[in-house]
Amino acid sequence: VDDDADLRATIVDVASYLHMEPFVVVGSLAEVEARRADALTCSLAVLDINLGPNVPSGVDVYHWLETAQFAGKVVFLTGHGSDDPRVKEAARIAGARILTKPIGIADLGALADAVGAR
């Protein structure tokens, strides 16, 4: 989940290259809700923490996934530092991992391997 369209399109290329299909690439909590069934079958969720001003954040997406009993692993992706309040909120979530942009293909591949997503 990332609010930047170009980054989402690039992630699609990377996911295809890494043979991570099927995957769901969306830009907001509303889009995750719209694709609820597909989203909940994923084994890995990569959530950008800041999804834009005045809209639900990646942490809100996490809480929605938790409520919907998402069984996969959650990784937060952020361009902010650890002093950002939203990053601090994400850090308090047990079991969640936080990665700082930019990450490489190898990082995404390792995450996919860790959950058997390819």
Added chain:
Amino acid sequence: VIWYAISAGMCLSFGVCHLALGMKRPIQPRYLAFAAMMGFIAPFQLALGGLNSTRSMASAIVFARVAVALAIAFMVLFAVFVRHYTAAPVPRAVAVVFFLVSGAFLAYDLVSPTGLIFSARAKLSEGSFTRVPFEPLHLLWQAFNAATVLWAAAAGWRMARRGRPSQGMILILGSIALLAAVLVDLIRNVLEREWPYIGGFGVMAMTIFLSVRLALDFRNDELLLAHLVREAMRVRDQLNTPLQTLHLGLEIAVAEGGTMDQEQLGRLQRAVNRLIELGRRLQITSAGT
């Protein structure tokens, strides 16, 4: 005496406050210099009170000797403070001469049997020491102090003309208050009149002006710092998203043999454009700051 005690208390309060501000990391020399000034001027005010209330020549000499020593230390620290506050250029030779002359006055005050300002005590009648006798060395010392204060005013003017008008004008105002008080005392001594001594008022006026200005400067610096931190956090996110697109886009292009379609190239071009735009906005922001 009450006035001198109140003045001393105010100076001590200013000193403690500015010492705390100066200890903030990184160390702030101008706040520490100001705190040190206050540390010397507080007992100076008490010594003046003692000088005003004593009736014996022996104790008057002691009070005057202590007051002059503290005043010399104050003027040296005042010069150090002005140097840090205004960043005024001071040739090394001038600084060395200033410290040597100040040291000479101090040594004379401490070593001379009657101190610096009672060298001509024969002219002074027993019973009242609110006026000191006119004496060349005393006059020379006051002229030296006046020159130091005039230099501070000039440094304030330079500061005001170089984009810090409030700070510069406050320094000028404080310097004028001090200089005017010293001048009135000097005229009183030359004319051998029994006017009240107002040098202490001049020092207090300057101290209050500068203390308020320094506190406002500190507050403004903190507000600016908070603004810059918020901007840095915002910029970091805006920077990292196009950087992430570029990073993954180039990696995938390399992994797939260096080939890219028009859509992929367009994405990378937009990411570069966003970074360029961000760089330009940062230049504008830093120029505005």
